[in-house]
Amino acid sequence: MDSSDRKVWEQEQRRIRIVDMAEAVFFKYGYDGATLPAIAEAAGYNKRTLYLYFKDKEDLFLAVVLRGLEGLRAALKDALDKAGAIGGGLRELAGAFFTFSVDHPLYLDLIMIYESRYFVYHGGTACTDPDSHRESCQQVSETIASLVTAAIAVGMDAGRVRNDLTPQQLMLILWGQIVGVMKILHMRREHFDAAFGISREGLFDRFVEMIERGLRP
Incomplete structure (x- = not known):
């Protein structure tokens, strides 16, 4: 795996982890109770990282x-x-x-x-x-x-x-x-x-x- 392939793979793994953690937060709090800061904290990232992959909470919810x-x-x-x-x-x-x-x-x-x-x-x-x-x-x-x-x-x-x-x-x-x-x-x-x-x-x-x-x- 060359450097470009590894970068793509790492980005996809990061996206999957964000969805995994978002899923747990939405399951626990529902749509209205879930927040992007809570999802970012669960995933171990900051909100800025979430916005690199998803437009907003709605986009993440739909994922x-x-x-x-x-x-x-x-x-x-x-x-x-x-x-x-x-x-x-x-x-x-x-x-x-x-x-x-x-x-x-x-x-x-x-x-x-x-x-x-x-x-x-x-x-x-x-x-x-x-x-x-x-x-x-x-x-x-x-x-x-x-x-x-x-x-x-x-x-x-x-x-x-x-x-x-x-x-x-x-x-x-x-x-x-x-x-x-x-x-x-x-x-x-x-x-x-x-x-x-x-x-x-x-x-x-x-x-x-x-x-x-x-x-x-």
Whole structure:
């Protein structure tokens, strides 16, 4: 590795460390509670170093969110690939979302903040920088929505899913339902079995069965 390659490598390692430390701070304090000085201190740098790699707190937050979105996209894509075209993949998508949410609940929290503040679903002001973290998050979010919408369309074409709504409309309803259920399951995770007489996994399975019945033509 020559000197120029080493410099590029060191810069990338420094950028990764900053995102790692920012992730821990955002996980602990949320978006509003996190500060650039706290992130710089956690990373062992000063604020000036952070500005060499990120424009502001928003940019750094979106770099962290992008990790979560990419992880969720990969999990959903893997679930669909394993399901194949025959089943449509909706149950597999639900299972993948459950596993991701249980394994990475703090990522889910940040993704919800991102969706409420930055995601452009129609009209609005889109990002003009194709290389920005905001644009990358937008693209991954749209890919996730497209994966679910396409799976719904497969079910409709096969006559297994009701078609009185468009695939996009049904996707929005299902997204709201599953996110809401997972947020509640996370909030009630302590002593869940004793309190409700069922495991979180078991209750989620019953929820999916109810959704499947409601989707039938």
